[in-house]
Amino acid sequence: MSALPDPVELYGTEYTRDPYPLYAELRARGPVHRVRFPSGVCAWLVTGYRAAQQTLTDPRLGKHHARGNAAWRARASIMPEPQRSRLQVHLLHQDPPRHTVLRRLITDAFAPQRVAALAPRFQERAEALADALPERGADLVEAFAARFPFAVLAEVIGLPAEFADRFDRDWGKVVQPVGPGEPGRPAYEARLRGLQRYIADLVVHKRREPAGDLLSRLVAACDGGDIGPAELDSMIFQLLVAGQEPVTHQISTALVALLRHPERLAELAARPELLPRAVEELLRYDSAFELTTWRFFAEDADLHGTRVPAGDSVIVSLCAANRDRERFPDADSLDLGRSPNPHLAFGHGIHFCPGAALARLELRIALETLLRLPGLRLAVSDAGLRWIPAVLARGVERLPVSYDGAGGSCPVADRPVAPC
Numbered sequence: 001m002s003a004l005p006d007p008v009e010l011y012g013t014e015y016t017r018d019p020y021p022l023y024a025e026l027r028a029r030g031p032v033h034r035v036r037f038p039s040g041v042c043a044w045l046v047t048g049y050r051a052a053q054q055t056l057t058d059p060r061l062g063k064h065h066a067r068g069n070a071a072w073r074a075r076a077s078i079m080p081e082p083q084r085s086r087l088q089v090h091l092l093h094q095d096p097p098r099h100t101v102l103r104r105l106i107t108d109a110f111a112p113q114r115v116a117a118l119a120p121r122f123q124e125r126a127e128a129l130a131d132a133l134p135e136r137g138a139d140l141v142e143a144f145a146a147r148f149p150f151a152v153l154a155e156v157i158g159l160p161a162e163f164a165d166r167f168d169r170d171w172g173k174v175v176q177p178v179g180p181g182e183p184g185r186p187a188y189e190a191r192l193r194g195l196q197r198y199i200a201d202l203v204v205h206k207r208r209e210p211a212g213d214l215l216s217r218l219v220a221a222c223d224g225g226d227i228g229p230a231e232l233d234s235m236i237f238q239l240l241v242a243g244q245e246p247v248t249h250q251i252s253t254a255l256v257a258l259l260r261h262p263e264r265l266a267e268l269a270a271r272p273e274l275l276p277r278a279v280e281e282l283l284r285y286d287s288a289f290e291l292t293t294w295r296f297f298a299e300d301a302d303l304h305g306t307r308v309p310a311g312d313s314v315i316v317s318l319c320a321a322n323r324d325r326e327r328f329p330d331a332d333s334l335d336l337g338r339s340p341n342p343h344l345a346f347g348h349g350i351h352f353c354p355g356a357a358l359a360r361l362e363l364r365i366a367l368e369t370l371l372r373l374p375g376l377r378l379a380v381s382d383a384g385l386r387w388i389p390a391v392l393a394r395g396v397e398r399l400p401v402s403y404d405g406a407g408g409s410c411p412v413a414d415r416p417v418a419p420c
Contacts, residue, residue, distance in 0.1 A: 007036035010045070016387045019290070019394075020332065023047055023320035032306040035315075037391050039179055041075035043294070043313040044303065045320075049328075049344070051304045052321035056348040060297055061314060062095045063351070067296035069311025076294070076313065078177055083192045086230050087199075090238035092293050096350065102235065103354060105221055109156060109214040112357040118155065119361060125151045126369040137379050137402040141252055144370065145399070149247035152362055157239055158213020163202055171195040172245040176390045199236050214239075247359050249288035249388070249395025251366045254279075256385065256396060257286050258371075259378050261334050268336060269371040278336040279363050284322045284343035285334050291392045292316040292347060318344045319394070375404035 008026065009015075015022060026033050031051035036042050046055045055061065065088065068076065079088060091102050108114070129144050129151075138144075146169055154164045171191050178188035203219055210216040215236065222232040258265040268278055294313040301308055308314060322343045323331045346353035353359070370376070378385075379400040386397045 005034050007034045007042050008045075010035045010391075011038040016389065017385075019319065020323055023317060023323060024332075027320060027324060030306075031304040032308075037076075038389075039075045039078070039177060039391075041072060041313070043315045044306065044308050045291075046304070046314065046316045047320040047324075049321040049324035049326065052316045052318070052344055053348055055295075055303070055314065055316050056292070056344075056351070058295075058303075060301055061295040062298065063093055063099075063293070063295055064095050065093055065294070067298060067311060068294065068313065069296075069309070072294075072296075072311060072313050075179075076177075078179055079174075079192065080189055083196055086196060086233045087192070087237040088234060089230050090234040091354075092238065092242070092351070099350065102227065102231065103350075105218060105227070106214060106235070106239075107354055110355045110358050115156075115358045115361055119365070121155065122152050122361065122365055123369075125155075126365045130369050130372075133373075135405065137400065140255060140370065140399040140401055141248065141396065142398065144366070145248045145251040145255075148366055149244040149251070149362055152247075152358070153239070153244045156214070156358065157243070158206075158211055158215045159202075160205065163198070163205065166198065167240070168194065168198075171198070172241055175241055175245065175393070176388070195237065195240075196233070199233050199240075202236065203232065243355060246288045246393060247362050249393055250283070250359065250363055252395045252399050253286040253288055254282040254363060254367060255370065255399060255401075257282055257334055258367075259376070259401070260382065262377070264334055264336055265371065265376065268367070269376075272368055272371075274336055275364050275368055277339060277341070279360055279367070280341040280343065281334065281336050281338045282363070282367075283345035283360075284328070284338070284341055286394060287319050287322060287343075287345040288394055289345060289347070289353070289392070290317065290319045290394045292318060292351075293392065316344075318347065373401075373403040373405070375402070377402055 008022070010019075026045070026047045031046055031048040033045045033047065034042060035045045046052050091099060094102060126148055129147055133143055150164070150167065150169070153159070171194060174188065174191050174195060178184045202215070206216050206219045207223070210220065218227070218232055218235055221227050222229060227235070258268065268274055292315055294315060296313060297308055297310050299310045301310075303314065322328070322345065325331045327342075328338075346356040346359070379402040385399070388395050388397055
């Protein structure tokens, strides 16, 4: 076998701040590239739009971690036991037919019609957070983007108020792996233990006090033998982490994009009827789902002209695909009226994000609410923004902004939600 190409390093401050120049360079070279992540694990990265679509629907590729080879497991499969066995068998790591069974259990809760019916209540929650903003400035991640999606998620899945109050946002960092030899490992493992205890308590509560909500239905499915206890815990883990943290990041990336383009921000604030198309463009322009999770071939295979060994991880760059000039004219420009806009921000194929309709609505409501802050602008330099160190996601840790008055000055009745 010929020697493997030297991997391109997908980490570092400059890459995290703006990965798009590197993605453009990689797309120009071809659709598939060997890359290395901070953990040292190497993978095969797909960057072009057409190649991304084809890869995401390639039946030869599976998601179950058992497909990974020893080299991958040594560096990528680093969540300790017993959490790995209890929290890592959710939808993202399953293949049909098991994936089909698990996905069917949650789709009704996130159906577009149900989500749209809840829009007025979500708007009320957004307004309450906006009304509570300080008079002249705030960190919009801490004060809004980290709070609004969780409040929405709690309502959609039926998270009791006492459990919503107990949830520690720091637990969301468990999706940012920390290797066994890294200094942050003890804190990482403590987060996992705390989250697992929380999930166990939540299951006990829902078993004792069932309701007609999604969490109760999942517990009932476990008690009825349709899913196992580990699958139950893992699905709740996925809902609590993947169900709100990416929306937090998407709100922040969308706001950063608009704050970097003040003329677009002013246009959107003045014309909220542009929001539906603007949301799609903001999802395309800088997506919170930067990279997909792992996929594996069961045997050595050709992937768009590149030979990929069995069990090596294959990852699709959704952000790189969404900036492919062969699919999107003037792809590096923020065009709020872009149409059509067939972006891949929520993936493609059977693993398309089941919460896409909810995420779209949350982003619309968040933007419609926050863009009413008069004179909204960054309170730090662009270089002062700190991007999260997560491997697969994009977002800023803090978003300090200034404005010329608090959000509570405009009555709720004067703030219609953009149509879905």
